[in-house]
Amino acid sequence: MTEQAPDKPVDFIRQIIAQDLQSGKHKQVITRFPPEPNGFLHIGHAKSICLNFGIAGENDSVCHLRFDDTNPDKESTVYVQSIKEDVHWLGFDWGEHLYYASDYFDKLYEFALQLINMGKAYVCHLSSEEMRQHRGTLTEPGKESPYRNRSVAENLDLFERMKNGDFPEGTCALRAKIDMASPNIIMRDPVIYRIMHVSHHRTGDKWCIYPMYDFTHCLSDMLEGITHSLCTLEFENNRTLYDWVLDTLNTPCHPRQIEFARLNINFTVMSKRKLLQLVEENHVLGWDDPRMLTISGLKRRGFTPASIRNFCDIIGIGKRDSWIDMGVLEKTVRDDLNVTAPRVLGVLKPLKVVITNYPEDKEEELTALNHPQDPAMGTRSLPFCRELFVEQTDFMEDAPRKFFRLSVGREVRLRYAYLITCQEIIKDESGKVVELRCTYDPETRGGTAPDGRKVKGTIHWVSARHTLLAEVRLYDRLFTVEHPDMDKEKDFKEFINPDSLQVLQDCALEPSLSAAGKNERFQFERQGYFCLDSKDSRPDHPVFNRIVTLRDSWAKLTKKKK
Ligand code: ATP
Numbered sequence: 001m002t003e004q005a006p007d008k009p010v011d012f013i014r015q016i017i018a019q020d021l022q023s024g025k026h027k028q029v030i031t032r033f034p035p036e037p038n039g040f041l042h043i044g045h046a047k048s049i050c051l052n053f054g055i056a057g058e059n060d061s062v063c064h065l066r067f068d069d070t071n072p073d074k075e076s077t078v079y080v081q082s083i084k085e086d087v088h089w090l091g092f093d094w095g096e097h098l099y100y101a102s103d104y105f106d107k108l109y110e111f112a113l114q115l116i117n118m119g120k121a122y123v124c125h126l127s128s129e130e131m132r133q134h135r136g137t138l139t140e141p142g143k144e145s146p147y148r149n150r151s152v153a154e155n156l157d158l159f160e161r162m163k164n165g166d167f168p169e170g171t172c173a174l175r176a177k178i179d180m181a182s183p184n185i186i187m188r189d190p191v192i193y194r195i196m197h198v199s200h201h202r203t204g205d206k207w208c209i210y211p212m213y214d215f216t217h218c219l220s221d222m223l224e225g226i227t228h229s230l231c232t233l234e235f236e237n238n239r240t241l242y243d244w245v246l247d248t249l250n251t252p253c254h255p256r257q258i259e260f261a262r263l264n265i266n267f268t269v270m271s272k273r274k275l276l277q278l279v280e281e282n283h284v285l286g287w288d289d290p291r292m293l294t295i296s297g298l299k300r301r302g303f304t305p306a307s308i309r310n311f312c313d314i315i316g317i318g319k320r321d322s323w324i325d326m327g328v329l330e331k332t333v334r335d336d337l338n339v340t341a342p343r344v345l346g347v348l349k350p351l352k353v354v355i356t357n358y359p360e361d362k363e364e365e366l367t368a369l370n371h372p373q374d375p376a377m378g379t380r381s382l383p384f385c386r387e388l389f390v391e392q393t394d395f396m397e398d399a400p401r402k403f404f405r406l407s408v409g410r411e412v413r414l415r416y417a418y419l420i421t422c423q424e425i426i427k428d429e430s431g432k433v434v435e436l437r438c439t440y441d442p443e444t445r446g447g448t449a450p451d452g453r454k455v456k457g458t459i460h461w462v463s464a465r466h467t468l469l470a471e472v473r474l475y476d477r478l479f480t481v482e483h484p485d486m487d488k489e490k491d492f493k494e495f496i497n498p499d500s501l502q503v504l505q506d507c508a509l510e511p512s513l514s515a516a517g518k519n520e521r522f523q524f525e526r527q528g529y530f531c532l533d534s535k536d537s538r539p540d541h542p543v544f545n546r547i548v549t550l551r552d553s554w555a556k557l558t559k560k561k562k
């Protein structure tokens with residue numbers, strides 16, 4: 001990936017790594033991104049991916065992709081596949097360094113035996129409820145399990161029988177023997193192996209005991225020679241256990257765990273568990289619903305990988321949890337597309353216009369700029385004829401003085417075309433305006449009047465005869481409040497925005513868009529940035545997604561409330 005800009009302050013993790021390289025502590029840095037394959041990746045994961053793979057790219061080092069697949073109950077190969085695709089799509093590559101924690105199950109079992117032999121682990125028959133009661137609180141020490149002091153031989157025998165499937169789930173577990181009075185509750189004899197009679201998507205029915213995260217993670221890092229194990233702040237207390245396992249087993253390599261602040265964005269939920277609920281309860285159309293802040297959702301929505309990487313760069317890496325405004329993410333993609341997306345004309349809610357003094361059988365080609373600020377992007381031609389579509393909102397019957405668009409007697413500029421004046425309106429039986437009769441000034445081709453008269457309003461349009469009819473999907477934020485999952489009384493789903501998806505049929509788009517490719521993004525002038533929907537669009541029924549509006553319509557609302 002790209003090098004960091006030289007003038008940008010280096011974050012605290014990169015500082016530590018630079019020191020470790022300089023002092024010779026490490027010759028090569030090895031990081032890892034360790035997702036659990038129990039859901040699709042979201043924008044929060046992107047932060048971790050950009051950090052881990054970014055560091056590797058900067059130092060000629062490597063970043064491993066490791067599936068932390070120790071809970072077969074919730075995991076599947078569908079998720080493994082999607083995670084791989086998403087990491088690649090973001091622009092990163094793990095090369096040959098693809099690993100699974102499940103590949104280490106044999107070794108982890110051996111390590112567990114070692115702990116038992118050292119008198120540092122025991123099989124405990126307390127139920128999970130009893131364990132909770134024994135654990136104590138922040139102010140009170142825990143109580144020792146009655147099974148804590150059984151002999152090594154007995155523990156070895158029981159652990160083997162656990163492995164052999166002699167016990168039902170929940171009847172016993174292997175616990176590390178540490179300190180029931182530790183001020184750090186995580187150190188009060190944590191469970192390191194549990195029984196689960198569940199087959200695993202990779203190891204099948206070989207195992208019916210599975211190692212817990214805290215035991216698996218540090219040892220997997222160690223086995224892979226990870227130098228810096230970067231994780232989010234909620235694992236700060238787990239670091240003591242991470243170090244305890246490696247120190248106790250006296251492993252040849254001891255990666256350093258460093259915590260950083262997780263990404264939180266307002267107006268959304270971030271945890272996979274909640275995203276899964278939205279999917280399973282059909283509040284959205286799937287993991288890749290363009291309203292979801294999953295990588296696959298953002299991809300389908302039309303975000304570019306570069307804009308997501310830029311976003312992660314902008315928010316930076318810190319040590320304190322904070323909230324990032326959704327507007328920052330939207331602005332990043334807007335800024336990216338503003339430079340790269342060609343401009344086109346598309347009428348989302350069409351109103352017919354007939355140019356009464358334009359000959360019925362005449363057609364002409366007008367020249368339009370693909371990017372007014374970037375001449376290198378060239379021009380294209382727009383067909384013009386007697387019947388056009390304009391936006392319904394560009395017409396008002398009783399227009400106030402400052403309405404510089406269409407109303408009877410008013411003149412506007414059709415972008416790249418002519419000045420037209422509205423002469424008459426046609427209504428249907430219900431009184432709805434269905435057509436405007438206008439005249440054009442043939443002297444104003446290209447949009448300027450030779451007599452220098454000023455016309456303030458410029459509107460977009462599409463030739464009716466040449467229109468590409470399309471479905472257009474407009475998205476808004478999925479939640480109406482800043483912190484949907486922080487209300488103690490209400491479920492986060494009560495804050496779902498009922499207007500987060502608006503589907504428009506028969507939108508009138510300029511004909512050049514019939515050649516749009518799946519990876520192209522466009523600015524529909526005055527309407528925002530759009531791309532084809534990768535899933536639902538067909539040549540005979542094009543479907544466009546709005547990626548983002550041209551301006552942040554939420555900024556005012558959010559500010560007003562504050
Ligand atoms: P979630 O809490 O959303 O369910 P998770 O932490 O359980 O996510 P994992 O698959 O375990 O998901 O995460 C893989 C890696 O991504 C971890 O190193 C984790 O710290 C990191 N990660 C997850 N969420 C975020 C976030 N919001 N910001 C930064 N990093 C994150």
Ligand code: MG
Nearest residue numbers: 035036068213
């Ligand atoms: Mg996790």
